[in-house]
Amino acid sequence: MAITPDAVLAALATVEEPDLKRDLVTLNMVRDLKIDGRQVRFTVVLTTPACPLKDLIRQRCKTAIHRDVDPDAEVIVDMDANVTTPGLDATQGGSHGVKNFIAVASGKGGVGKSTIAANLAVALAQEGAAVGLMDADIYGPSVPTMFGVAPDEKPRVNEERKIIPIERHGVKLLSMGFLVDEANAVVWRGPMVSSAVRQFLNDADWGDLDYLILDLPPGTGDIQLTLVQTVPLTGAVIVSTPQEVALADARKGVAMFGKVNVPVLGIVENMAYFTPPDLPDRKYYLFGEAGAKKLALQLDVPLLGEVPIEQDLRESGDLGTPIVLRAPESASAKALVAAAEETARQVSIRNADAPATQPIEILYR
Ligand SMILES: Nc1ncnc2c1ncn2[C@@H]1O[C@H](COP(=O)(O)OP(=O)(O)O)[C@@H](O)[C@H]1O
Ligand SMILES: [Mg+2]
Numbered sequence: 633m634a635i636t637p638d639a640v641l642a643a644l645a646t647v648e649e650p651d652l653k654r655d656l657v658t659l660n661m662v663r664d665l666k667i668d669g670r671q672v673r674f675t676v677v678l679t680t681p682a683c684p685l686k687d688l689i690r691q692r693c694k695t696a697i698h699r700d701v702d703p704d705a706e707v708i709v710d711m712d713a714n715v716t717t718p719g720l721d722a723t724q725g726g727s728h729g730v731k732n733f734i735a736v737a738s739g740k741g742g743v744g745k746s747t748i749a750a751n752l753a754v755a756l757a758q759e760g761a762a763v764g765l766m767d768a769d770i771y772g773p774s775v776p777t778m779f780g781v782a783p784d785e786k787p788r789v790n791e792e793r794k795i796i797p798i799e800r801h802g803v804k805l806l807s808m809g810f811l812v813d814e815a816n817a818v819v820w821r822g823p824m825v826s827s828a829v830r831q832f833l834n835d836a837d838w839g840d841l842d843y844l845i846l847d848l849p850p851g852t853g854d855i856q857l858t859l860v861q862t863v864p865l866t867g868a869v870i871v872s873t874p875q876e877v878a879l880a881d882a883r884k885g886v887a888m889f890g891k892v893n894v895p896v897l898g899i900v901e902n903m904a905y906f907t908p909p910d911l912p913d914r915k916y917y918l919f920g921e922a923g924a925k926k927l928a929l930q931l932d933v934p935l936l937g938e939v940p941i942e943q944d945l946r947e948s949g950d951l952g953t954p955i956v957l958r959a960p961e962s963a964s965a966k967a968l969v970a971a972a973e974e975t976a977r978q979v980s981i982r983n984a985d986a987p988a989t990q991p992i993e994i995l996y997r
Contacts, residue, residue, distance in 0.1 A: 681760035739881020746774035755972035773809030780952020874923030898934035937971025
């Protein structure tokens, strides 16, 4: 019996998108169906190119067609992605050219927030997403060093006088460090910082981006508030080490985003353990074991990943090439790629079932 498009679609209508909990046909994820004799070929349009469930979905499609249509069909599943944005479905674009603003935050400094933000950005870009990274930390900008942007390299403006981000490793970058050197930054006051942040967000030529990662300075101060007032954040990623002091601050960070109705996408545990290169089977929990994992459980937010302490990770940051590019086989790079995929996945889930985050109005009393 000849294979018909209706039969194939009926089979695919039994395949559920594991996170979105509806079938691929209802979700309008099946495109370009072509049948040629026993060959069935179609494209599944995912909600992120960094989907960690790609292989699972492909396998389920094949199984359904073999089961319901023809056990001998040759099934080719191409994957494409159309990143979703809060409040809209995958077929619509965002209001800005930026589909998702994702804040990477921590209560405490030095926990590896910038390192995580940089590697998330590069990992998502590697998987095919259009990605930007904005470094909002004026007193300790890290993006110039981590991406190897020379001190004399300054962003230019376009004809509309919008700042053009500098591109490195496939990521569009803006950093306070491009505009002011650290020695001068100390004289910047809160409102100046806020207005600079606002300018980066609203008046920069980011183009069309799937994800704009915002590397926030530590804490819960002015800049964080400016940010939630300026753009509708899709969500926040909280970085913490397993240490008690860091966890207490991470808890405050989660509470702050909760108060302003920004969803917390999850927690990344950084410096989770150390494996000495000469003892590859050992794990030493230098800052305590699984502290952030427990915090994620307590607060009922996803644990996005556990990144080990690695000398190579630190060196990569200092040398200007994030570790996911420089040493993709290292344990920390693998953990960071997994964390990036998990973050993208949480963004898709959040966009599927939550209303858009409104920029909030802060009332001063
Ligand atoms: N998992 C890790 N292993 C080794 N060094 C790390 C790790 N995470 C961060 N670092 C190093 O720790 C320092 C602080 O990290 P950074 O990302 O700048 O933190 P933050 O932005 O939170 O202040 C940097 O020198 C960075 O290279
Ligand atoms: Mg930093």
